[in-house]
Amino acid sequence: MGRPRTYTRDAVVEKAMGVFWQNGYKATSVSDIVRETGLNTASMYKEFGDKNGLFLEALEYYRGNVIGPRYQILVDNPNMAGVETFLRNVMTGAAKTEYKGCLMMNHLAQKHAISSDAAIQVGAFCDEIESLVKNALSNAQSDGDIGPDKDPAQLASFVVFCVHGAVLYGRHDTKKALISNFYDVIMRALRN
Amino acid sequence: MGRPRTYTRDAVVEKAMGVFWQNGYKATSVSDIVRETGLNTASMYKEFGDKNGLFLEALEYYRGNVIGPRYQILVDNPNMAGVETFLRNVMTGAAKTEYKGCLMMNHLAQKHAISSDAAIQVGAFCDEIESLVKNALSNAQSDGDIGPDKDPAQLASFVVFCVHGAVLYGRHDTKKALISNFYDVIMRALRN
DNA sequence: GTCATTTTAAAATATTTGTTTTATAAAATG
């Protein structure tokens, strides 16, 4: 009972994620959030505790709803075919989305600007996706799809670096060209 | 005449660069700067105008004194041999330096946190180093050291991405392994 | 030694920004 809220939690978190993604944690003020989400300041504090609390949920949302689906293919097909499809999807998808980099990676260079809880979440995110890729590459190696001399862990590092870093580095004009080139470069690194 | 200053401009800029490098622009307060450089607040404002003014000089210093020397080899040897030496130097050097990423690239994901002047300087920096690499790769192509089907511009993008992004992405534990692997991956991408 | 000049130290100011409070509005319950 009581007065019904005019917002839905999920919509707020999603919009907040967009703001944090665009500006970075420190450069997003609570006023920015309030303006962009339409959420009332008091409601924000009641619902999420504080700015950091909302940020933590935004990170979680990003992991679950933006990145998660992308990596699902590697969960279903942890092998070379999965990796290839994954990379192709990422490259074509990345060319479409606006240039904001990866929300998580963007904050790697801003460790001192975020809470330790947030930093831990970012670290865990890196570990998680890297581990997914490594697992798939390990299986690929067992299947003989990549050479026995390769180190799946190092290659996984490289793949994640490319996937989550490419969009960050590329500026608007060069991004597409960069990405279109990446698939080949990465595949060559894996196969050769 | 007048009271002699207790600081030297260059030393201050260098130290300030370190702080901006470590924390990012927005997460560095003027108090931080004052504490780390030993410079007086008033002297800071007199000498550099404001926090942004000091940041701009720090960026310039970084370009001239940290990155410049690294790229000198490409100015002297704009060819495949130059690129190889350059990459080898970077990879061995990066493994030593502490993990702070690239001061410029770190701020690519923080466009809204820095002044437009600073953003322009970061963009110019990217253009400059990319152009140096591209030029060397173009010559390498003319020399027949990389295939005629390659696109020097795209490869240059990739090389700069790896060189300035690798350290950013790598966390302490994985960085070394990542970097040691990069030289081979990059060279393979160029050559193959 | 005093004066002019510049730096420095410390305090003061101003602004931004995170957070809390107070009063009002919109429902559900009995």
Added chain:
DNA sequence: CATTTTATAAAACAAATATTTTAAAATGAC
């Protein structure tokens, strides 16, 4: 309809942080 409950709007508060000011200190010039 009165009461209770929760959300909202707007203002108030508090803390951090950028910037300015004021007064004292340290030099060189006359």
